[in-house]
Every structure is written in structure tokens, then in C-alpha cells.
Amino acid sequence: MPERCAPSLPLRADLVGEQPYGAPQLDVPHLLNVNENPYPPPAEVVADIAAAVTEAAGTLNRYPDREFRDLRADLAAYLTAESAATGLTTDHLWAANGSNEVMLHLLLAFGGPGRTVMSFAPTYSMYPEYARDSLTTWKAGTRRADFSVDVAEAIEQIRTERPSVVLLASPNNPTGTALDSADVRALAEATADSGPDGGATVLVIDEAYAEFRREGRPSAVTLLGEFAHLAVARTMSKAFALAGARLGYLAAAPELVDWLRVVRLPYHLSAVTQAVARAALRHTGVLQAQVAELRVRRDETVTWLRERGLEVADSDANFILFGRYPDRHEVWQGLLDRGVLIRETGPQGYLRVSIGTREDMAAFRGALEEVTGR
Structure with a gap:
């Protein structure tokens, strides 16, 4: 937390040095970092x-x-x-x-x-x-x-x-x-x-x-x-x-x-x-009309990642954990530089990508190939 000019406060000892929870919220074209549903509610809803x-x-x-x-x-x-x-x-x-x-x-x-x-x-x-x-x-x-x-x-x-x-x-x-x-x-x-x-x-x-x-x-x-x-x-x-x-x-x-x-x-x-x-x-x-579609897209993405020799966890969710990379932050930053935001989380060497629209996932695949060469 940033330091401010203030009197000493009776903070709980176990909170000293702690930071607020939060994933990056950035304005980029492809937001694939917090497992959101990529489809907004339809007009009738x-x-x-x-x-x-x-x-x-x-x-x-x-x-x-x-x-x-x-x-x-x-x-x-x-x-x-x-x-x-x-x-x-x-x-x-x-x-x-x-x-x-x-x-x-x-x-x-x-x-x-x-x-x-x-x-x-x-x-x-x-x-x-x-x-x-x-x-x-x-x-x-x-x-x-x-x-x-x-x-x-x-x-x-x-x-x-x-x-x-x-x-x-x-x-x-x-x-x-x-x-x-x-x-x-x-x-x-x-x-x-x-x-x-x-x-x-x-x-x-x-x-x-x-x-x-x-x-x-x-x-x-x-x-x-x-x-x-x-x-x-x-x-x-x-x-x-x-x-x-x-x-x-x-x-x-x-x-x-x-x-x-x-x-x-x-x-x-x-x-x-x-x-x-x-x-x-x-x-x-x-509201759940696209759930089946997102499952199919998830499974296709798992297959695509594995075909490139990556370790990919079996997923029953709307996201995928994959790796391993010697420097995962470098890969994360490379994707971000190309307009794709994913999550740097989990065990060292792994990254997590949420399943987005067809356009989102095409952008993710293209960016990952550019960054890693595979």
C-alpha cells in the first residue's frame, strides 16, 4: 500500500505488508484474464x-x-x-x-x-x-x-x-x-x-x-x-x-x-x-445459450495447446491452465503487447486463459504463436 502522512494506526499485525486483491483491469481488445462470460446479456434480458x-x-x-x-x-x-x-x-x-x-x-x-x-x-x-x-x-x-x-x-x-x-x-x-x-x-x-x-x-x-x-x-x-x-x-x-x-x-x-x-x-x-x-x-x-459453445471452444483450445507441446490441465471450467514457461511473465507481457490479456496465476511457469468469443480465441492463438514461436 502507498505510504501516506498519517498518525500511526492500530493495524492488525497479520495485515502488515498485505496488498488488496485484484486482477489487472486494463483497456485491451481481448479480455481473457478473469473468467468472465464474453457475451453480454441479450437485449430482452x-x-x-x-x-x-x-x-x-x-x-x-x-x-x-x-x-x-x-x-x-x-x-x-x-x-x-x-x-x-x-x-x-x-x-x-x-x-x-x-x-x-x-x-x-x-x-x-x-x-x-x-x-x-x-x-x-x-x-x-x-x-x-x-x-x-x-x-x-x-x-x-x-x-x-x-x-x-x-x-x-x-x-x-x-x-x-x-x-x-x-x-x-x-x-x-x-x-x-x-x-x-x-x-x-x-x-x-x-x-x-x-x-x-x-x-x-x-x-x-x-x-x-x-x-x-x-x-x-x-x-x-x-x-x-x-x-x-x-x-x-x-x-x-x-x-x-x-x-x-x-x-x-x-x-x-x-x-x-x-x-x-x-x-x-x-x-x-x-x-x-x-x-x-x-x-x-x-x-x-x-443467458446460458452460449455455455455449450464455450465448452466446445474450451476443448478445441486444449487440443490446440497440447498439439504445441504444452502442458495443459484437464478443464471442466471456462478457462484453461497451460505452460510451462521458463519466464511466464515474458509470455504474459508479449500477449498483452498484442492486445490479449490473460492471467499470470497458479504454479510457477503456468498461465491461465479464459475462453472468449471466436474472435478472442483466434487473437489469443495468433499472439501466442508470435510470442513463443509455436
Whole structure:
């Protein structure tokens, strides 16, 4: 942080030297660095959202619906249809300003001083920050060389650490790798008594990119009826093309959701946010029309990268991790100089590219060939 002339402030010791989170936001022709959906909402969706916001604007002198039960009911209906889940009701759903806030609610409720949250690296770079902000100890387990999770080894590490929360992204960010149902079930069974006092560990499956997964990988939502300590996080940022709306949500047993209600800030979801999300959910089919197309383009890009001798992680998301480069920053800068912004993240030597439009990906391929000669 820049130094300013100010009195000494009582900053928490664990924040000294920390920097705010943030990927570069640059004005370039091809933005492929933060896993956004490259297609804006269609005009008919924009019109419906605008009408809903106009209606909400007439009530902005009042606080919003604190429990947002109508939105939760709509989200329950969407998940039921999308994942063939059974028994999901309004009480099983929670929502907040992005899945980031959902995750923070989870750690405020189930983490804290003297407790541990665990994940398996490499994984989403915000997980340690949720731990830090909630004063929860962070522990990172390990993955296989191909970035998949060795479930038997993971269970052993969990039983050693006895965490109160385990965060597992599926598909994982930044690698794109996903868990299958058998793996999630095994982890759910093992975490039923792996908590710090012999009780359950809250197992969170972060499915921010779930709509992009390949066939044969059902959502962990289908297991919620069997495991009261399982929570499944989702977002409308990716498949719904609503990154700017900031709406993330979670499905879990009602008793788990009730504890999130305790730690949330008052009226944390604005009336405008609720109106936008509900309007978007009325257009699920239209908003997700390009998801299948993006999956095809992802798989084509994986093949193209591998044909050039690069190491590429299997991806069930709308992005690809690839490498390895002796100097990945040089490659990143070379692409940026040619108008293509991707992400310098993950293990050393690797880069991550989001899947964009056909034009975006053609520009990416051309720029990469120019920079690397292959």
C-alpha cells in the first residue's frame, strides 16, 4: 500500500505488508484474464432487468427484504431443474454479494480463532484471504501432479489437521479440474466426524463454474439430502453473464443456512441486487445459450495447446491452465503487447486463459504463436 502522512494506526499485525486483491483491469481488445462470460446479456434480458430495477427503485426509501425469500425460492427452483436435485426448498438456499461473500459468511460462522480451514493447493487465491479476514488458521493440503485430488490422501490430511471447514473448488480455480460424485461422497463421509472436537467438518464444494463441466459430472447438490454438513456454493457471475451484478449463492441443510443468517450484515442484499437476480433467473435458457459453445471452444483450445507441446490441465471450467514457461511473465507481457490479456496465476511457469468469443480465441492463438514461436 502507498505510504501516506498519517498518525500511526492500530493495524492488525497479520495485515502488515498485505496488498488488496485484484486482477489487472486494463483497456485491451481481448479480455481473457478473469473468467468472465464474453457475451453480454441479450437485449430482452436487459429490458427485463431494467424494468425490475425501475420497480425496485420506487421502494428504495425502505430497507430491502432482509430474508429475500422470493429470490431464494427462485434459486432453489433453478438448482432443482439444473441438477435434478430433490427436496430443495427456500430454506436450503442462501445468497450474498458474490460467492466471495458467501464464503466469508461460512468462515465467520464456522471458522474463527483457534479453528482451521483447509483446501488443496493450487486453488483459488482468495481462500487464504477468507481465512485471514475471519481470523481462521489456513492450511493447504496437496494435489497430484496433474492437479487432481487424491481423495485417500486428502482424507488422511483432513484427519490430521481436524479442520472446521474444508473448501474444495470443483471445477478448481486456476486448474479447471473437477471432482466426480464418488470423490465428493467419500469426502462427505470422511468429514462427518473429522472436525476439531470429533464432530463434523463443514465440507464446502465451490461450484462457481459448474455449468461448464463436461457430461457425466453431476453437481454435489444431488448429495445434500444425505449430508447435513455439506454446502454447495454457486454464482451467477459466470454462466449467467452477470459478473457485474455480484450475486453468489449456496445450497445446504436449513440448519447450516440458519447460522449464516446470524453472521450476515443487516440487509446485506440490496433491493436492486435482488431484482436483477430474479429477472435474470427468468431468462436462464437465453443467458446460458452460449455455455455449450464455450465448452466446445474450451476443448478445441486444449487440443490446440497440447498439439504445441504444452502442458495443459484437464478443464471442466471456462478457462484453461497451460505452460510451462521458463519466464511466464515474458509470455504474459508479449500477449498483452498484442492486445490479449490473460492471467499470470497458479504454479510457477503456468498461465491461465479464459475462453472468449471466436474472435478472442483466434487473437489469443495468433499472439501466442508470435510470442513463443509455436
